[in-house]
Amino acid sequence: MKVTLGGTGSPLPDAARAGPMTLVEAGPDADADAAAGGQGAPAGTASTGNPTRLMFDAGRGAVMRLAAAGLFPVQLDAVLLTHLHSDHICALNDVITTHWVMTLDPQHRLPIYGPRRTTEMVDGLMAMLAPDVEFRLAHHRDLEWAPQHDVVEVAPGDTFSLGDAAVTVGRTSHAPVEPSVGYRVACGGASVVIAGDGVPCDELDELCAGADAYVQTVLRPELVRAMPSKRLQDILEYHSSVADAAQTAARAGVRTLVLTHYLPQMAPGAEQEWRDIAAEHFDGEVVVGDDLTSFTLPRLASGP
């Protein structure tokens, strides 16, 4: 299984970091396929020898970062959303449109998983895209179908398979965002939890128990407090600090803690500082990466 941090930014604009997106490629050939440029069978097919490619959240620049990882939206097997905050979904329309215009098969659908109200959100996106869909259908003779996708609203406790990956949905705590969820992906004896945003809670500990890797969005409270914006102080209530994430990782007995969605924007060269804070609470490996940092599970090896 290969995990790529597609975007390590947050809602705060950052020239160097795209918005939240994590790519999981699950299957025996995930690494070999990535090395070959990600060319494989159509998405939605299982056990073809190609990895199952899952995009978690679709923040700012998600399609650009996906392309940099060697993939196009049409090669995704599914998009899975942790919650409906704008920074996690603002490129979903780009994923939907690009998936649509790059496929030659009307049966090639894009599954979109997300918490309650995902249908409402995607319906709204499609209303926004209606003029564009009309223009392209009028222009391309061979394009006779509108974007094809299936929205599946998930709830904590749900389990399902996507190709080679077994997915478990768990509750996260990100009030007043309700519901918000995290996903545990297991494949070939390896597992990773994509926790999204939120503060520590028992359900998150449960979802993470014994996982090989735990990807958590984090903030540094002392740096946020030093910022002049009063409104920004509100985010202290509903995000895990680096220490919180490290303590969750320690309680759950995960092997590797992966930090992302750095709040506020990480200063250049400050990675070790963030890593050191986590290391005060967690003995395992701590990954603090830029966009496109990748690693394989269960054996960790930093990618290019």
Ligand SMILES: [Zn+2]
């Ligand atoms: Zn959020």
Ligand SMILES: [Zn+2]
């Ligand atoms: Zn966020």
